[in-house]
Structure formats: C-alpha cells, structure tokens
Amino acid sequence: MEPDDEQTVVQWCRIVVAEVAPGELPLMAELSRAHFGGGITMDSPDRDALLGFGVDAAVALATPALLMVCQKLWDALSQKAAEATLESVGTLLHRLRRRLGRQISQLATADGFSPAELELIRSTALDASAGLGLSEDRRRLLADAIVGSLILPDRPAAAK
Amino acid sequence: MVRALAPRGDRRLTTTIVFVLLALTVTLSTATVFGSALVLTTHGRIIWRQSVQCMGTVRIDAPAAGLTGLPALNNLGARSKTALSALQTCAAVVEHEEFSWLLGGIGAVLLMALVFYLLHLALLARLYRLRPPHPEDSAFLLAELERLRVLAGVRPLSYRLRPFDAVPSAFVLGLPGKRCLVLSGGLVVRLVTDPPAFRAVVLHELSHLRNRDIDFTYGALALTSSFALVAGGMAVTFGVDGIVNGGAPGSEIAALPLRVAGLLVTVLVLTAVLVRAREFHADARVLDWGEPGSALHRVLAAMPVPARLRLSRVHPSPAARLAALAGAIPLFGDNLAGGIGLGLVAGVGGFGLSQVGFAALTDTTAANWVSTATGALLGVAVVAGRLRTAPATGSPGAGRRRSDWWFGTGLSAGLALGPLLWLGVYSTGVAALLMWLVLWVPLTVLPTGPVTVWIIRGTGAACAQMRRGGIGARTEWAVRTVIAGAACAAYGVVVRAIETGFQVTLPYEGERAGAVASRLLSPLTLWGLLLEAEAIPALLVCVAVAVLIGTVVLYRTRQGGVRQSDTVRGALWGLTGGAAVLLFVMLASWEGQRQPLLYRWSNVSYLRFSCMLMACCDVGVLLVALLAAGRPRGALVRGGVAALVSGVVATTAVLLQPFAADCLPRIAVRPDSPACFSTYPTAGYLNTTTVWVLGASLTLCVVMIPHALALRRWARWPWRRAGKPVRRSQSAWRAWTASLIALGMVFFAGRAVAVSTLKRPSLAGASIGNGGWIGARDYRLRLIPGWFNLPVRGNSAGSELILRPEPVLEDAEIDVIRESTPSFDAERNSMLRRGGHSMTIAGHPAAALTLSVLAGFQGYGVLVADGSTHLSVILQARPDTAEWSQAQSDLKRLLKTWQWRETSG
Structure with missing residues (x-):
C-alpha cells in the first residue's frame, strides 16, 4: 500500500476510533505504525511487571480490528476502481482522500456522500471483515461505524 | 479503614530493612561462593594446602601481646612473637590471594548490579516496547495524569505507553530525576470506560513514587540478577570443569552448585518479600488520598485469581492485598512459609556477617555485637510488619493465633537452616547431615519459636491498649520504639544463640550419624539450647518491658489508679507463690549440694544448676501470676502485684541460696567438702542471676496477663455453656492441680537432666583430685x-x-x-x-x-x-x-x- 493510502486509512480509522472507542485514541499512532510495519503483536497477557499493579484481565482493543477492516476496505475499493467495474468508485476514492485528509476537528457534513455510495462502502466493509473472526453483530457494528464516520456532524469535541 | 494502617514512616522502614538484608545477603553469599570456588581451582588448592601447612607447623602459645614486666613473661613473649611472626609471614600470601579473589567476586557482582540498575530504563523500554504518548491523541490522557500527579504530590515525571499490552496495568521506573510512569494500552482505554478504576491504578503507581520504591526495588532486582549470573555462571563453569578434568572430589564439585542454588533461592525469596511489601504499602497510600483512589477495592476485587505457582508473579494475590488493606495480615506473611523466608534470609545474611565480624574484629565481644545487628534488623522487620495489623485486629488475642505460631516456627527454622548455606558441610556424610537436620531444627525451634509469638502478642497487646487509651502521636511513637527495641534485643540473643549452637553441633567431617545424634541429644546440649542460651529469659524481659508500658501504665492511667483491695489480694497471692518458689529453690540447692565436689567443680555444672534455679523461679512466679490474674475484676493489677512479690521472694531466695546451702550439709547430707558453697559464685554471677530472676519473673507475668484471662474464660466455658453457675472453687482447684503438676515436671525434669549429665566428669583429663x-x-x-x-x-x-x-x-x-x-x-x-x-x-x-x-x-x-x-x-x-x-x-x-x-x- 502506498504511503498516501496508508495515511488515508489511518485517518479513516482514527475517525472511527474516536467515535466508537475514544479511549484507544492515544494508542492509535503506535498501533497503526505496527499494523503497517508487519502486523500488531500484542504482549503476553499474564506478564507481571515489577512495581506494576498486578495481572488483570485483558481488555479487547477495537483498533487492531478496525485497522484491518479499513485497510481491507480501502484495498477492495481500490481494486474495484482499478478494474473499472464501477466508474464512480474512482471518484468516490478521490472524495474519500480529500475528506479524510483533514483533521478530525475540521470534519463536516459538507462533503456528504450519497446513500448509494454509503451502501457500497458498508457492504464492502462487511465483506472486508469477513475473514477476521469477528461475530456478525460486531462486523455489522464496525461497518456501521465506518459508514457513520463519513456522515459525521461537525463535532470537534468528539476528538477530545 | 485508613486508621487501621500504620503511619507512613513504617512503610519505608520495613522494606528498607529488607533491602539492607538483601544487599548483605548477596554480598556475603558472593563471598562464600567465591571462597568455595577458589578451592576448586588448581591455584586455590595449592594455596589451601599452604594455609594448612602454615597452621600445622607453627604453634602459638603466647601471653597477651604487650604484657611485659617479668623476664619469664618476656621470654615467653619473645618465643611466641617469633612463632607468630612466622605464621603471619606464612599466611600473608594465602590471605592476600584469598582476599583478592573474594574482593574480585564481590566487586564483579556489585558492578554488574550497578550497570543493571543504571540501564534498567533502557532495557525495559526495549523489552516492553515503550513509546511516548502522541501529544494530540493523548491530550486528554496527559491532562488527567498531570492532575493525579499534582494530587499525589509527585515531582514532574515523563509518561510512556505500552500500546501492545491489553491488560489494564501500569508501572514506574527510572533513575532519580528521570522517573517515568508507564501505562498499558488496556489501562489507557479504562480512562474512558472506567475512570475511577483508571485513577486507582495510576494513584497506586504514583504511590510507588511517593514511597520511594523505585531505587530499592530495581536495586534489589539488579542485585539478584547479577548474583544469579555471576554465581550461577561460576557454579556451572567449575562444575563442568570438575567433571571433565577431574582434580577435585565429587562432593566439592557438587557442593558449589548446591550452595549457589540455595543462596539464589534465598535471595529470590528476599526480593519477592521486598517487592510484595512495596505493593502493600502502595495500596495503603492510595487510600490515604481519599475519593480519587476509592475504586481500589473494586478493582482489586475484580482482578482474576492468579495461578498459585507462577514464579514470574511479583504481586500478591488480589485477596491478600484486600486483606492487607483491611489490616488483617502483616507484612512478610503470617504463615509458615513467610516465617521460613524471613528466617532464612536473616540466617544467611546474619551468619555470614558474623563470620566476617569474627574474622575482622580481634575483640570477640565486639564481634558478638554483629549478631545483635542481625537481630535488630529482624526485630524491626517483625515488629514493624505487625504494627500495621495490630490496631485492626483489636485485642492481642484476636484472630490469628495459630498462624502466629506457624510464623514463629518458620522463622526459627529459617534461622536454624540459614547458616547451612554458609559453611561447607557437604563433606560430611549424608546420613550425619540428615540426622543433624532432623534433630537440630526442632531443638532450635522449640525454645526460640515462642520468641516470635511473644513479640507478636506483646506488640498486639500494646497496640490494643494504645488504641483503647487514645494516646497522642508522640507517645505512640515512643511505645512503638520501645517495642521495636525490645524485640531487637530479644532477636539479638536468639540469633547469637542459634549461631553458636549451629557451630557447636554441626557434624564434623567423617562423623557418623549415631555420634551426631548422641552429641545433639546429650543432656548438656539440650539443657544448653533450652536454657543456657538465655533466649527465653532475654526475650521475656525485653518484650515484657514493652508490654509493661503499653499495658500496665496506660491501664492504670485510664482506670484511675490501683484499688487497694486488689493490691492486698495480689500481695497475698504473691506471698503464697513466693513461698512455693522458695521451697523449690531450697530443693534445687539441696539437689545441687548432693553432688560430689569433683563434679561441682565443673563450671558446666554450675551453669546447669543456675539454669535449673532460674527455671524453677520463673515457672513458679509465672504460675502465681497466672492464677492471680485468672480471677475476675482487678486481674491485671493483682497479677502484676503477685508477680512483683513472687519475683522479690524468688530473688531473695536465690541470693540467700549460698548461705542456705552452706548449712544443708550439716543437717542433711554428708559433705564431700566442708567448704560447700562458701566459695560459690562470683558477685557478677549473682548479680546476673538476680537480674534475670527478678526481671524475667516480673515482666513475664505481665506478658502472661492476656493469656491468664483467656485461661480463665476457657476454664469457665463448659459450665457456662451448660447453663450452670460457675464453680470457682473447682476451677481454681483444676488450675492449682495443673500448675503443681507442671512445676513438678519441670523440677524433676531438671533434676533428671542435672543428675544424668553430672555423672560424666566434665574435667576428664585435668589434674584435679577430690577436693579440687x-x-x-x-x-x-x-x-x-x-x-x-x-x-x-x-x-x-x-x-x-x-x-x-x-x-x-x-x-x-x-x-x-x-x-x-x-x-x-x-x-x-x-x-x-x-x-x-x-x-x-x-x-x-x-x-x-x-x-x-x-x-x-x-x-x-x-x-x-x-x-x-x-x-x-x-x-x-x-x-x-x-x-x-x-x-x-x-x-x-x-x-x-x-x-x-x-x-x-
């Protein structure tokens, strides 16, 4: 994947994370770097650190799955654009790049997507998350969140 | 809840002591490992043979250096000086080589530990993949962390994330001035999902910073790691070399890895104790900060139960931490394992220090104080560990009595076994060593195990009285200091006694198991371990002083003085008991006088005889006080007065004993010598006896008051449950019968021991005829x-x-x-x-x-x-x-x- 595309995917994922799992935002940069650097390898869950707090139950992080889904989604859309099966996909990618290139705080509904485009993104996202071992509900949730990130109202506070 | 915890000063003190013990143990263990390894080298064996040769060829029989004035003495001194000079010259090379070797080993371990400590931040950053937080993404997180930092009163520090750790956790690290707080990915998420839990965990980590845990903890880890690497590496190297190339006996080759393994386990135990104690303290401080840390209980309760036997676990179980927060368990544990751990490390470190002290200090009296230092560390550790629990457990008799005994037993067993790792006993036969272990440990535990129990009980009693009395902070600190001081003195005596006993009873090379058993079970050894060690009287005196302050003085203050009727009754009881004690002293004197003069000339006999006297006195006075205190109202005062009167009578009886004994031959037994005991003990000896009898008897009774009351409750309980009225006369009769049986047993046991031992002339070979x-x-x-x-x-x-x-x-x-x-x-x-x-x-x-x-x-x-x-x-x-x-x-x-x-x- 090209660096620009990686940037776009990370930004897209960041928007989704800010909406569905805002607590994971501080981890976003490192997790995405690891994701595109060879894959995320989580530490052993029962390692007890000196002067730590003890071994608690691990929490499930949404970011790794989201990164995976967003990357697959972007790849699928790029492939469709390259194969020219849908002429409008190229335009859609272009608009997505433009929109996701902004900071979260600059997002607005001005660059709205049509229902057909959103449906296309949602169905592709569902397909992209198929091989990740996620439950159906969770896949649907992620797909909705991804689509929802594109129709976000102007809500700068969400990032904080 | 917060009131149940110890003042903040205690938190640092206990773990500081443990760290000092650890550093001591590592240093001395390194010395002993390197000392053992030197013998395995070719060069070392040459040096060793040379050393033995030096000692065998030069005989020193000199007067004290510097004594001059008589030609005969000068001649003797000159001859001895020549011999001494020859020995010094001969041994100088050996000492220099050995010293250099040991110093090199200690230096290597300490240097490596220093490097580990200095590099721990870099090493852990790599191991845990630590990353600085993104300023924009983490703005909210950083703001909250700063708010908590200010709340905790911690200096500015840097923050790092462990983004690949999904477990909600955190830890602190870093050198002074460069402290760092690390948050796992799982914990970062909790800032949004469960903010109170997030704050509790972060405050726990900030508590580590406030408690200054980092340097001690990472220092301990560095010491342990470097010792494991250096000593372990050396054991493996020499073990392989010995097997491949031969040259050294198999026992010596096996001894080094065994010793290293034992010492390493000891060091690891000590490190674990230190780390876990720090966690307890950190939890305690979180609660001091009130509401922001209030979720700590909930977080701990929700944590999963860890696997029991997981070596990598450095934290206590959540249940233990919750119990510690409630003040229900002490530091360093309250069970057999905790006692063994603490005793083992004190045994290893203390005995090693004593060996060094005796080697380095020419004055043996000064060297004896080395043991006292170990005892002091142990005393403070035990008392400070218990101080935090005593207020919460209420009365000293509440709760965990059985665990106290287990803890005391473990502590004594650890102390008994610790020196084993120091000395090279591996050349002795396995059967002899096993026999020694089987006998030595119980013999040590029996008289010294109760020491710990008494200290714990005394501490609990004093704390309960302090809480009841509502005394001020300064008085509380004074009482705490007195308790700790008394415990230090008691453990000093105990450690010295165990170390001496260890050296005396350890199997010789080539000694058979039967001989070991015979030596250990000889009445002289038994008597010496049980009584001559003076551990019990010393302990009782020391602890009782503390309890005296904590109990009697405060009680009198709060109750508005002593009732006269109690005083009179107590005095009557005391007089009655004193008469009984006097009788036993007279009987003991009579028994002592029956022995032929030849045997009485032995100082060992005197010692045994005096111990028998003291035992009789103490048991008698104790029982009198028990019976006096085991009554209803005024029990405390009456018991104290009875103890006082009995103690005075007993002391007087002992003082008068020589004179009384002088008369006995004329009325009872034909004397072997008319001198009898007219030359009986020295003034110093009598003074010592007086102090022990009076002091021990007096204070022993005070210590026993809670138990007397418990005994009374126990005696009345069956009738109460049956709904019948209390039959006091029968209760008293039972107590009297029991006490008389106990006294009789003590007396006749003492008599049997004395008589059986005295049959063996302890001056065999000396040119003493009958008459001295x-x-x-x-x-x-x-x-x-x-x-x-x-x-x-x-x-x-x-x-x-x-x-x-x-x-x-x-x-x-x-x-x-x-x-x-x-x-x-x-x-x-x-x-x-x-x-x-x-x-x-x-x-x-x-x-x-x-x-x-x-x-x-x-x-x-x-x-x-x-x-x-x-x-x-x-x-x-x-x-x-x-x-x-x-x-x-x-x-x-x-x-x-x-x-x-x-x-x-």
Whole structure:
C-alpha cells in the first residue's frame, strides 16, 4: 500500500476510533505504525511487571480490528476502481482522500456522500471483515461505524 | 479503614530493612561462593594446602601481646612473637590471594548490579516496547495524569505507553530525576470506560513514587540478577570443569552448585518479600488520598485469581492485598512459609556477617555485637510488619493465633537452616547431615519459636491498649520504639544463640550419624539450647518491658489508679507463690549440694544448676501470676502485684541460696567438702542471676496477663455453656492441680537432666583430685569453682600450669611458669623498683606487680621463690571489666590455698 493510502486509512480509522472507542485514541499512532510495519503483536497477557499493579484481565482493543477492516476496505475499493467495474468508485476514492485528509476537528457534513455510495462502502466493509473472526453483530457494528464516520456532524469535541 | 494502617514512616522502614538484608545477603553469599570456588581451582588448592601447612607447623602459645614486666613473661613473649611472626609471614600470601579473589567476586557482582540498575530504563523500554504518548491523541490522557500527579504530590515525571499490552496495568521506573510512569494500552482505554478504576491504578503507581520504591526495588532486582549470573555462571563453569578434568572430589564439585542454588533461592525469596511489601504499602497510600483512589477495592476485587505457582508473579494475590488493606495480615506473611523466608534470609545474611565480624574484629565481644545487628534488623522487620495489623485486629488475642505460631516456627527454622548455606558441610556424610537436620531444627525451634509469638502478642497487646487509651502521636511513637527495641534485643540473643549452637553441633567431617545424634541429644546440649542460651529469659524481659508500658501504665492511667483491695489480694497471692518458689529453690540447692565436689567443680555444672534455679523461679512466679490474674475484676493489677512479690521472694531466695546451702550439709547430707558453697559464685554471677530472676519473673507475668484471662474464660466455658453457675472453687482447684503438676515436671525434669549429665566428669583429663587440688611436683593449689586446669603437655612456652575460667570467658588466663634465671632476688628487686610489693606465699618470699596495659590486656604477676628456681604466676585479662576484678580476686584466693609439697628428690 502506498504511503498516501496508508495515511488515508489511518485517518479513516482514527475517525472511527474516536467515535466508537475514544479511549484507544492515544494508542492509535503506535498501533497503526505496527499494523503497517508487519502486523500488531500484542504482549503476553499474564506478564507481571515489577512495581506494576498486578495481572488483570485483558481488555479487547477495537483498533487492531478496525485497522484491518479499513485497510481491507480501502484495498477492495481500490481494486474495484482499478478494474473499472464501477466508474464512480474512482471518484468516490478521490472524495474519500480529500475528506479524510483533514483533521478530525475540521470534519463536516459538507462533503456528504450519497446513500448509494454509503451502501457500497458498508457492504464492502462487511465483506472486508469477513475473514477476521469477528461475530456478525460486531462486523455489522464496525461497518456501521465506518459508514457513520463519513456522515459525521461537525463535532470537534468528539476528538477530545 | 485508613486508621487501621500504620503511619507512613513504617512503610519505608520495613522494606528498607529488607533491602539492607538483601544487599548483605548477596554480598556475603558472593563471598562464600567465591571462597568455595577458589578451592576448586588448581591455584586455590595449592594455596589451601599452604594455609594448612602454615597452621600445622607453627604453634602459638603466647601471653597477651604487650604484657611485659617479668623476664619469664618476656621470654615467653619473645618465643611466641617469633612463632607468630612466622605464621603471619606464612599466611600473608594465602590471605592476600584469598582476599583478592573474594574482593574480585564481590566487586564483579556489585558492578554488574550497578550497570543493571543504571540501564534498567533502557532495557525495559526495549523489552516492553515503550513509546511516548502522541501529544494530540493523548491530550486528554496527559491532562488527567498531570492532575493525579499534582494530587499525589509527585515531582514532574515523563509518561510512556505500552500500546501492545491489553491488560489494564501500569508501572514506574527510572533513575532519580528521570522517573517515568508507564501505562498499558488496556489501562489507557479504562480512562474512558472506567475512570475511577483508571485513577486507582495510576494513584497506586504514583504511590510507588511517593514511597520511594523505585531505587530499592530495581536495586534489589539488579542485585539478584547479577548474583544469579555471576554465581550461577561460576557454579556451572567449575562444575563442568570438575567433571571433565577431574582434580577435585565429587562432593566439592557438587557442593558449589548446591550452595549457589540455595543462596539464589534465598535471595529470590528476599526480593519477592521486598517487592510484595512495596505493593502493600502502595495500596495503603492510595487510600490515604481519599475519593480519587476509592475504586481500589473494586478493582482489586475484580482482578482474576492468579495461578498459585507462577514464579514470574511479583504481586500478591488480589485477596491478600484486600486483606492487607483491611489490616488483617502483616507484612512478610503470617504463615509458615513467610516465617521460613524471613528466617532464612536473616540466617544467611546474619551468619555470614558474623563470620566476617569474627574474622575482622580481634575483640570477640565486639564481634558478638554483629549478631545483635542481625537481630535488630529482624526485630524491626517483625515488629514493624505487625504494627500495621495490630490496631485492626483489636485485642492481642484476636484472630490469628495459630498462624502466629506457624510464623514463629518458620522463622526459627529459617534461622536454624540459614547458616547451612554458609559453611561447607557437604563433606560430611549424608546420613550425619540428615540426622543433624532432623534433630537440630526442632531443638532450635522449640525454645526460640515462642520468641516470635511473644513479640507478636506483646506488640498486639500494646497496640490494643494504645488504641483503647487514645494516646497522642508522640507517645505512640515512643511505645512503638520501645517495642521495636525490645524485640531487637530479644532477636539479638536468639540469633547469637542459634549461631553458636549451629557451630557447636554441626557434624564434623567423617562423623557418623549415631555420634551426631548422641552429641545433639546429650543432656548438656539440650539443657544448653533450652536454657543456657538465655533466649527465653532475654526475650521475656525485653518484650515484657514493652508490654509493661503499653499495658500496665496506660491501664492504670485510664482506670484511675490501683484499688487497694486488689493490691492486698495480689500481695497475698504473691506471698503464697513466693513461698512455693522458695521451697523449690531450697530443693534445687539441696539437689545441687548432693553432688560430689569433683563434679561441682565443673563450671558446666554450675551453669546447669543456675539454669535449673532460674527455671524453677520463673515457672513458679509465672504460675502465681497466672492464677492471680485468672480471677475476675482487678486481674491485671493483682497479677502484676503477685508477680512483683513472687519475683522479690524468688530473688531473695536465690541470693540467700549460698548461705542456705552452706548449712544443708550439716543437717542433711554428708559433705564431700566442708567448704560447700562458701566459695560459690562470683558477685557478677549473682548479680546476673538476680537480674534475670527478678526481671524475667516480673515482666513475664505481665506478658502472661492476656493469656491468664483467656485461661480463665476457657476454664469457665463448659459450665457456662451448660447453663450452670460457675464453680470457682473447682476451677481454681483444676488450675492449682495443673500448675503443681507442671512445676513438678519441670523440677524433676531438671533434676533428671542435672543428675544424668553430672555423672560424666566434665574435667576428664585435668589434674584435679577430690577436693579440687591441682599442682606440680612441689606445690599445689586449690581450684575455685569456675576455673579449669588445662593440661600442659607439649607446651613449648614452659608453662607448667594453665588455668582458665569457663570456656566462654577466654579472655582471662592464669599461667604458672618456672624459671631459674635471672635470680629471684634480682627479679624481685626489679619488680619493687617498678611499684611492686613484697609478700609471702605459704611461707615463701614473693613479690607482686600489676603489669602494664597494652593491646587491650592487663596483667598481674606474682613471683614466688622456690629454692634455686622461682615461679611466676601471671594473670592476664581484659582490664576495667567485671571479669578483670573477678579474676584478680580469684587469683588472690587461689594463692591463699597455695601449699608446698615435700619432694623426694
């Protein structure tokens, strides 16, 4: 994947994370770097650190799955654009790049997507998350969140 | 809840002590490992043989260095000086090599530990993949962290994330001035999902910073790691080398890895104790900050139960932490394992330190204080660990009595086994070593295990009274200090006793199991371990002082004084008990006087006899106080008064014992010597006895008050449950019967031990006839109790008589040396010129002179004419001590018994 595309995917994922799992935002940069650097390898869950707090139950992080889904989604859309099966996909990618290139705080509904485009993104996202071992509900949730990130109202506070 | 926890000062103190113990253990363990390894090297074996050769060829029999004034003594000194010089020259090379080797090993371990400590931030950053937080993404997180930092009063620090760790956790690390707080990815998420839990965890970490845990904890880890690497590496290297190349006996090759493994386990246990104690303290401080840390209980309760046997686990279980927060469990555990761990590390470190002390310090008295230092560390650790629980557990008898006994048993067992890792006992037979272990551990635990229990109970009692009395902070600290001081003294005695016993009873090389058992089970050893060690009286005195302050004084203050009726009743009880004690003292005296004089001349017999007296007194006084206190209202006061009266009576009885004993032969038993006990113990001895009997008896009773009350409840319980009225007379009758049986058992047990031991003359080989006369061909003198005649065969120094007091008092010695030149007149004139004075010894002219003080010794010389020769009687002892004045007095008494014999030739 090209660096620009990686940037776009990370930004897209960041928007989704800010909406569905805002607590994971501080981890976003490192997790995405690891994701595109060879894959995320989580530490052993029962390692007890000196002067730590003890071994608690691990929490499930949404970011790794989201990164995976967003990357697959972007790849699928790029492939469709390259194969020219849908002429409008190229335009859609272009608009997505433009929109996701902004900071979260600059997002607005001005660059709205049509229902057909959103449906296309949602169905592709569902397909992209198929091989990740996620439950159906969770896949649907992620797909909705991804689509929802594109129709976000102007809500700068969400990032904080 | 917060009130149940100890003041903040205690938190740092206990773990600081543990760290000092750890550093000590690692340093000394390194020394012993390197010492063992040196023997396995070719060069080391050469050095060792050379050392043995030095010791075997040079014989030192010298007067104390610097004693001058008599030609005979000068000659003796000159000969000895030559021998000493030869030994020093011979041993200098060996010592230098050995010292360099040990120093190198210790230096390597400490240097590596320092490197580990300095690099721990970089190493952990790599291991845990630490990353700085993104300023924009983490703005909210950083703001919250800063808010909590300010709340905790921690200096500015840096933050790092462990983004690949989904477990909600955090830890702190870093060098001074560069502290760092690390948050896992899982914890970062909690800032949004569960903010109170997030704050509790972060505050726990900030508590580590406030408690200054980082340096000690990472320092401990660095020490442990470097020791494991260096010592372990050395054990493996020499083990492989020994197996491949041979050269060393198999036992020595196996000994090094075994010893390293044992020491490593000890060090790891100590590190674990330290780390876990720090966690308890950190949890406690979180609660001090109130609401922000209020979710701590919930977080701990929700944590999963960890696997029990997971070596990598450095935190206590959540249940244990919750219990600690409630003040229900002490630091360092309250079970057998906790006791063994603490005892083991104190045993290893303390014994090693004692060995170093005895090697480095020429003054054995000063070296003895080394053990006291170990005892002090142990005392503070135990008391401070318990102080935090005592207020929460309420009365001293509440709750965990059985666990106290287990903890005490473990502690004593650990102390008993710790020195084993120091000494090279692996050359002894396996059967002998096993036999020694089976017997030695119980023999040590039985008399010393209760020490810990008493300290815990005493601490609990004092704390309960303090809480009840609502005393001020300063008074509380004073009482705490007194308790800790008393415990330190008690453990000092215990540690010294165990170390001495260990060295005395350890199997010799080649000794058989049967011989070991026989030696350990001999009445002398048993009696010595149980009573001569003085651990029990010392403990009771020390602990009781603390409890006296915590209980009696405060009780009296709060209750508005002592009721007169209680005082009278207590006095009556005390008088009754005192009469019983007096009877037992008289019986013991009578028993002592029945022995032939030859056996009574043994100092061991005296010691045993005195211990029997003290045991009888203490048991008697204790029972009197128990019975007096085991009554309704005023029990405390009555018990105390009864103890006081009994103690006074007992002390008086012991003081009067020599005089009473002097009369006994005339009315009961035919004496072997008319002198009887007229020469009985020295003033110092009597003083010591008096102090022990009075002090121990008095305070023992005070300590026993809670138990007396418990006994009373126990005695009444069956009737109460049956709904019947309490039958006090029957209860008292039962108690009296039990006490009489106990007293009888103690007395007859003591008698049996004394009689069976006394059948073995402890002066076998000495030239003592019946009546205590010793001497040479033309003179004789009579030994006074406590002095021994050492055989002089093969004595190159020319002494024909050497007398020494009881072996433990090796600093005093009397030598009789026969010389012919210069003449007696010339010698006497020389002495008179230097301040001496003339006298006569059994009709022969003589002169006496106090010799100069040098090198810590003082001398007193007496020159006696004997035809063409003259005899120099020289006393040397440490000046300005009770021993010196006593020894001088003994010499004069010895000279009064001097008699000349008719010689045939």
